[in-house]
Each structure stands twice: as C-alpha cells, then as structure tokens.
Amino acid sequence: MRKTFVLDTNVLLHDPAAITRFEDNHIVIPIEVVEEIDRFKRDPAEKGRNARQVSRLLDDLRAKGNLADGVLNGDEGGTLKVVFCRAETLRELPPELKAGNGDNNILAVALEQQRLEAVMGGQPPVVLVTKDTNLRIKADAVGLIAQDYTTDKVAIGDLYPGVCEVWADAAEMDAVKSAPGLAVEGLDLPELLQANEGVMLRDRTQPAHTLLTRYTAASGTLQPLQRAPKAKLGRIHPRNREQTFALDLLLDPEIQLVTLVGKAGTGKTLLALAAGLHQVADERLYERLLVTRPVISLGKELGFLPGDIEEKMGPWMQPIIDNLDFLLGGGDEPSRGSGGSSGSAGRAGSHRTQRSNWSDLKGMGLLEVEAISYIRGRSIPRQYMVVDEAQNLTPHEVKTIVTRVGEGTKIVLTGDPYQIDNPYVDADSNGLTWLVERFKGQALAGHVTLMRGERSPLAELAANLL
Structure with a gap:
C-alpha cells in the first residue's frame, strides 16, 4: 500500500x-x-x-x-x-x-x-x-x-563490532598457521563473517588456549595476524584482543579505511597516532601524518581565538599534542600500554617539551594539522590521515572527508558515539556509525569496536557508571 x-x-x-x-x-x-x-x-x-x-x-x-x-x-x-x-x-x-x-x-x-x-x-x-x-x-x-527520518540511522546497539569469537579444535587452530589458512566452511560461526573481521579461535578442549586471526574474504579463510604481534611502537603495545585486532588493521597498508569506535580510554586515538607515526617516520610508507578533528566545544564557546590558523587550532589539538608527547617519550613515566595518555602525558612532560615534539614533527614535514572546515576540494595523496572525534560529524561531512582521500592514502576515523557534542547528531545518526555500517564487508576497510578501557581504573569505572 x-x-x-x-x-x-x-x-x-x-x-x-x-x-x-x-x-x-x-x-x-x-x-x-x-x-x-x-x-x-x-x-x-x-x-x-x-x-x-x-x-x-x-x-x-x-x-x-x-x-x-x-x-x-x-x-x-x-x-x-x-x-x-x-x-x-x-x-x-x-x-x-x-x-x-x-x-x-x-x-x-x-x-x-x-x-x-x-x-x-x-x-x-x-x-x-x-x-x-x-x-x-x-x-x-x-x-x-x-x-523520525531513519534512512541513514544505525541502531547503536546493533553496530557491527568487527570482532567475534569462534570455537575450534586443536587441528583447526594448527591449520590457521599453515598456508593457505583455515577455510571457514566447517566452523560453527555465530553469523556470516565480514571482510577483515577479527576472529578469536578458542580451543574446545582447552578454553584458555586462543588464537587471534583475521578473515580474508577473497579466499574465504582465516589467517593469523601478521603485523600486530611483530610491531615495535616504542612505549605502545596492545593490552587486549580488540587493541591487537585494531593495531593489525592500522599497520596493514592494504586496508585503506579503518574505523575505531569505543568509549573513553580504550586507546583509539593513541593507537591510530602510534601506528601512523611508525609508518610515516620509520617505514616511510606515507609522506605525512595528517591529523584533524571537528571544532566543537564540550561546553560554552570561549569566543574568537587570536592568531593564525595554527594558533587557533591549538586548543582543539591539545589532546593530540598530549598523545604525541606520550608516544615520543615526553616524560620519564614507564610504559602504560595503549590506554590513552591525557593524564599520564600531562604529568610526564612540560608544555615546552610538548611544543618541542609537536614543532619538530611539523618542521620535518612529518605532521600536519588540518581544520575540517577547509578540507573540501582537496585531494590528499600518500598520507596517513587521522580524523579524531569523528562521532561529532554528520554523514554528509564524513562523505566529504573520505572522498578527499587520494592514491596511496590511509584514513582512520576514531570516536565514541556516546560522547557527542554536536547538537544535530546522536548515537544513531552520526557520521562515524553510519560509515561503519556502509563499509562493513568491504575489502579495503576494517573496523573494531574497542570494549575495555585502559587509561586508568578510575576512567574505566567512570565510563561504565556515568
């Protein structure tokens, strides 16, 4: 009718x-x-x-x-x-x-x-x-x-997690480690696997025995993680299975689009920046690390900010500066893994050290800060691009950003759909969750929903209780 x-x-x-x-x-x-x-x-x-x-x-x-x-x-x-x-x-x-x-x-x-x-x-x-x-x-x-208009809405409770767990026997787990991997036809899968989905195999006879794999849609097989276990990112190492899956996607140049969703303190931004710096400065896979985030306040606006574009962006990019300072060893605090660094970096290094790290990277041409407002019309080739706080973007803005990606560029979008400051989107209608569902199953894309907070016991408790 x-x-x-x-x-x-x-x-x-x-x-x-x-x-x-x-x-x-x-x-x-x-x-x-x-x-x-x-x-x-x-x-x-x-x-x-x-x-x-x-x-x-x-x-x-x-x-x-x-x-x-x-x-x-x-x-x-x-x-x-x-x-x-x-x-x-x-x-x-x-x-x-x-x-x-x-x-x-x-x-x-x-x-x-x-x-x-x-x-x-x-x-x-x-x-x-x-x-x-x-x-x-x-x-x-x-x-x-x-x-309500629901055409571009995604039920946040049903958001694709990017990770699943499958029971297997010992012979099947051994088959993963040999070419051409483990075919998924005979496995008891909870649902249809998506391209580049992380799969944790658990031994039926010894449940403590597990193996992390990734599903390759082209061959229909599970392959062992190649990059995350071997990665040396200085002070950073994955502390749980979701972070391991995420790092494997971030370090794979064949995956051109990665989305990381998770509550505060799960390590989304820190992992993205660590992987980006490693591939830009150490492996030279990309020419520059390009970082951007929406200019949206948590509370009341402070008014117009003085100075040039870099000075105006300073307050908005301070969380990125904190994370970079932690990654580059701005202080003497021991390694804390990948749980976010806003608190530890603030204690570890002075403002002068932060600015020095920030300026050094920019002076070497390895780091660039871009305001989303001026990204329309650009073409961005051979860069590692991080879009932080992407949950504050509309689907149209996310489309505008992703379509700027040029040849050889990798783009990573991170955000927490439950912490939205943009009054015109919500957990179901923001651009980040919309992008996750639209690119689900694409060979060039990967997604992980990070579940466990690693910033501190208090931050994890606050994220769960508040």
Missing part, C-alpha cells in the same frame, strides 16, 4: 536527497517548508549547502509539471507535490496550536492530507516525517502518525 509522507524542513536539511528515498510513495512538502528552506540558503555552513541543493532538486522536478498538482518523482511511480496550508484547517487545530507558527502550519497540512485520503475512500496512511521530537509529540496529540 502506498503511503503519503509529509516532510518537515529538518529532514531535507539533514539529507537533501530525502525526496528520492521514498520509492513509490507520495511525498507532500508544505509551502512552509519551502519558505524555511529559502531562509537557510544563505547560511555558509552545511545547512546552507543542503538548503541550496534541495531548492535545485525541486526546481528540476518543475520540468515534469506543476508541483502544486503533483509530479512524478523517480522511476518507481512515486509523486511529489507542494501544498499550501489552508486557513480553515489551521483554525481547526486545538487552541494551543493556533499561533500559526511553522510547525503548526506543517501539522495543518498533514491533517488536511489525512482528511483528503479519507474522503477519497482509500485508507493509505499519512505519515509526518520529522526529526523534531516535540513536533512528533504534537502530531501524536492531534491524531497523526509521526516518525
């Missing part, structure tokens, strides 16, 4: 191509939405770009006919029309909703469409699609079906 979907402005600003995602159903766009799109089109940020793209898409549809009468939308038989809000319907809203603001006008259009369907004798449901929680509540109060 075809449905009629009434779209709110925030849906189109979130995904300009939303009008193409409803297959053979009918789309209704209230004129109030067009007015709001017009007000946003001058915004220089992403919302302005999206507003202008929506306007262009609607203008292209005008070539098929009058939008007020409805035009064909796509090749599946769906239609789209722009509808005015009738004063009569607006007056029939409850007294509290008669102010005539934008949301109430959209509600009135949806109610009018519901009545038209009832008069015509059919019963296809009319659904108001909005990302505004309060508008969904008001729609429910006046008898409308209201839904």
Whole structure:
C-alpha cells in the first residue's frame, strides 16, 4: 500500500536527497517548508549547502509539471507535490496550536492530507516525517502518525563490532598457521563473517588456549595476524584482543579505511597516532601524518581565538599534542600500554617539551594539522590521515572527508558515539556509525569496536557508571 509522507524542513536539511528515498510513495512538502528552506540558503555552513541543493532538486522536478498538482518523482511511480496550508484547517487545530507558527502550519497540512485520503475512500496512511521530537509529540496529540527520518540511522546497539569469537579444535587452530589458512566452511560461526573481521579461535578442549586471526574474504579463510604481534611502537603495545585486532588493521597498508569506535580510554586515538607515526617516520610508507578533528566545544564557546590558523587550532589539538608527547617519550613515566595518555602525558612532560615534539614533527614535514572546515576540494595523496572525534560529524561531512582521500592514502576515523557534542547528531545518526555500517564487508576497510578501557581504573569505572 502506498503511503503519503509529509516532510518537515529538518529532514531535507539533514539529507537533501530525502525526496528520492521514498520509492513509490507520495511525498507532500508544505509551502512552509519551502519558505524555511529559502531562509537557510544563505547560511555558509552545511545547512546552507543542503538548503541550496534541495531548492535545485525541486526546481528540476518543475520540468515534469506543476508541483502544486503533483509530479512524478523517480522511476518507481512515486509523486511529489507542494501544498499550501489552508486557513480553515489551521483554525481547526486545538487552541494551543493556533499561533500559526511553522510547525503548526506543517501539522495543518498533514491533517488536511489525512482528511483528503479519507474522503477519497482509500485508507493509505499519512505519515509526518520529522526529526523534531516535540513536533512528533504534537502530531501524536492531534491524531497523526509521526516518525523520525531513519534512512541513514544505525541502531547503536546493533553496530557491527568487527570482532567475534569462534570455537575450534586443536587441528583447526594448527591449520590457521599453515598456508593457505583455515577455510571457514566447517566452523560453527555465530553469523556470516565480514571482510577483515577479527576472529578469536578458542580451543574446545582447552578454553584458555586462543588464537587471534583475521578473515580474508577473497579466499574465504582465516589467517593469523601478521603485523600486530611483530610491531615495535616504542612505549605502545596492545593490552587486549580488540587493541591487537585494531593495531593489525592500522599497520596493514592494504586496508585503506579503518574505523575505531569505543568509549573513553580504550586507546583509539593513541593507537591510530602510534601506528601512523611508525609508518610515516620509520617505514616511510606515507609522506605525512595528517591529523584533524571537528571544532566543537564540550561546553560554552570561549569566543574568537587570536592568531593564525595554527594558533587557533591549538586548543582543539591539545589532546593530540598530549598523545604525541606520550608516544615520543615526553616524560620519564614507564610504559602504560595503549590506554590513552591525557593524564599520564600531562604529568610526564612540560608544555615546552610538548611544543618541542609537536614543532619538530611539523618542521620535518612529518605532521600536519588540518581544520575540517577547509578540507573540501582537496585531494590528499600518500598520507596517513587521522580524523579524531569523528562521532561529532554528520554523514554528509564524513562523505566529504573520505572522498578527499587520494592514491596511496590511509584514513582512520576514531570516536565514541556516546560522547557527542554536536547538537544535530546522536548515537544513531552520526557520521562515524553510519560509515561503519556502509563499509562493513568491504575489502579495503576494517573496523573494531574497542570494549575495555585502559587509561586508568578510575576512567574505566567512570565510563561504565556515568
């Protein structure tokens, strides 16, 4: 049964191509939405770009006919029309909703469409699609079906972990170590394995006996980890199985995209930077380590920052400086593994030492800091690129960043979906989790969800309890 979907402005600003995602159903766009799109089109940020793209898409549809009468939308038989809000319907809203603001006008259009369907004798449901929680509540109060726009949402509880555990016998575990590896057909797999997924084999007779492997989709076999066990990264070494799997992906030049998801203190950023420095400075696989992160505050903004671009980026890049100082031996504290270094680096080295390490790397051309705001239009070849705090990016911003990757570049995105400071995304709709699901199973990509915090016992307790 075809449905009629009434779209709110925030849906189109979130995904300009939303009008193409409803297959053979009918789309209704209230004129109030067009007015709001017009007000946003001058915004220089992403919302302005999206507003202008929506306007262009609607203008292209005008070539098929009058939008007020409805035009064909796509090749599946769906239609789209722009509808005015009738004063009569607006007056029939409850007294509290008669102010005539934008949301109430959209509600009135949806109610009018519901009545038209009832008069015509059919019963296809009319659904108001909005990302505004309060508008969904008001729609429910006046008898409308209201839904969130979920096309690009990923249920965070079902996020692909990138790691699984499989029971095997001793002969099967021995077969992994010899060419061509262990075929997975005879194994009792919990679910279909994805390309480059980490698999821990556990001996049925001796459960304490385990072997870490990686699934190779091209041959359908499990192969032993080649790089992580042999890696020498100075003060850094993996402290749990997820970190071992992650380091193996980070050190493999054949894997061009790596995503690391995990709560605070699991070592995401530290592992990415350690692997990047090793491959840039020691192995010379890449020309430069490029680090970037969204410029989004935890609390209230401090205002405009003085100085050039490097000085302005200084406060935002301080966590990266802390991690680099720890990696480069900025203090005399003994090795603590890969649990993050914000606390230990702060104790270990002075601000002068941090700046010295930072400046030395930049002076040698091995390190570059890039503001995400200026990455559009660039092509980035032969670099190891780390995008930290990627959970604060929208799917559109993540697409923009990943499509900048040139020949020979590896890109690593790290983040914690439960610590989001961007008010326009959440744990289910941010660009990082969206990217994980989109690239799941691709031969060029790998993902690991890090589970165990290694920063300190207190940090791990806080991440779990708070």
